[in-house]
Amino acid sequence: MVSIIIPAFNAEKYLRECLDSAVGQTCRDIEIIVVDDGSTDSTGRIIAEYAARDNRVRPLVQPQSGVSAARNAALRIAGGEWVSFLDSDDVLYPNSIELLLGAAHVSGCDLVYGGWRRGVEFRQIDGSRSDAAPRVCDRLDVIEKVLYQSEGIVPAPWGKLYRRERLRDVCFDEGCIYEDLDLFYKVEGRDGKIAVIDAPVYFYRDTPGSLTNRFSPARLDVLKVTSRLEDFMAKNCPGLLPAARDRRLSANFNMYCLLAIHDRNGEYARISHECWQLIRRYRRESLLNPHVRMKNKLGILVSYLGERMLKAVSPLVYGGSRKNR
Incomplete structure (x- = not known):
C-alpha cells in the first residue's frame, strides 16, 4: 500500500x-x-x-x-x-x-x-x-x-x-x-x-500568495539550512562540498538581494553584511566551477562590480520572485 x-x-x-x-x-x-x-x-x-x-x-x-x-x-x-x-x-x-x-x-x-x-x-x-x-x-x-x-x-x-x-x-x-x-x-x-x-x-x-512567493523574515531560514547542509557534506560527502558551497552561495545571493529590495529600514543590516561577506568568500570557487549554472555565474560577475551595483540590479531579478522550492 x-x-x-x-x-x-x-x-x-x-x-x-x-x-x-x-x-x-x-x-x-x-x-x-x-x-x-x-x-x-x-x-x-x-x-x-x-x-x-x-x-x-x-x-x-x-x-x-x-x-x-x-x-x-x-x-x-x-x-x-x-x-x-x-x-x-x-x-x-x-x-x-x-x-x-x-x-x-x-x-x-x-x-x-x-x-x-x-x-x-x-x-x-x-x-x-x-x-x-x-x-x-x-x-x-x-x-x-x-x-x-x-x-x-x-x-x-x-x-x-x-x-x-x-x-x-x-x-x-x-x-x-x-x-x-x-x-x-x-x-x-x-x-x-x-x-x-x-x-x-x-x-x-504556481500560487502567487504562497509564503515562499513573498519576502518574510522566515525566508532567512535558508541561511541556516544551507550552512548545516555544507557542514554535513564536509563531514560525510566531501566530494560534494563544492556543490554544497555553491548552494549556500546561491542562498546568500537570494537573501542579500531580497533584503536590498525589502529591508528599507536596515533592520537586517547585519545579516545583509554577513551574506555579502560569504558571497565574497565563495564566489571565486563557484565562478571557476564548470557545474555551476550560468545564472549563478552572472550574479557572481555582477558582484565583482561591488555592492552598489548588485543592489541596483536586485529589483530587476528578484522584484517578482516566484514560488521557490
Missing part, C-alpha cells in the same frame, strides 16, 4: 482538485492522509466530505502548526509500505502512483524521483508514457544535481515515492519553511540507489 500525505491549511480553493487526483489514481491500493492544519475556511468540511464517500481518505486535524508538523503527524500514522507527498494546491496525474511504484519494483530502488510540470492551471497529458522506464542513479549524483539546481531535480518531497523504511528516524524541521532542503540530503544520502523517471507524475501549481 502507498500512503499519500497531504497537508492542508486554508486550502479550499484547490483542495477538491487535489483530492480528486488522489482518489482517482489507477493504483487503488492507497490511503490518503489529509491533515487539516487548523484551517479556518471550508477545508475541514471538504476533507470530511471525501472521507465520507471513500474510506481510503483518512482525515487528521491539528492546531495550526505548519506544513512540517502536518507531514510529521501523518508519517506517524501512515500504514503504507510506501509514502508519497502531495501539496494541497497541486495535482497528481491519474497514473502517477502506478508509474512510481512500477519504477520502484523494476529498479529495486526504495526511492523514486518522478518528472513534474508547473503552471497555474492543470492540464491532463497522454497517459501512455514512453519515458517511464527508470534510470538507476547513484545517490551522490542525484544529491549533486539537487545542489546545483540542474536537470529539474529538486529537494521537495513531492513527486517522489519513498519506501517507508527510508524515512525512519527522520522528520521535517517544524517551523522552518525550507524543510525540504533541510531534509532531502539526510534521506537521499542513505545507502542505496535512486531511480529516476522522466514521465511527469506531478503538477506543481
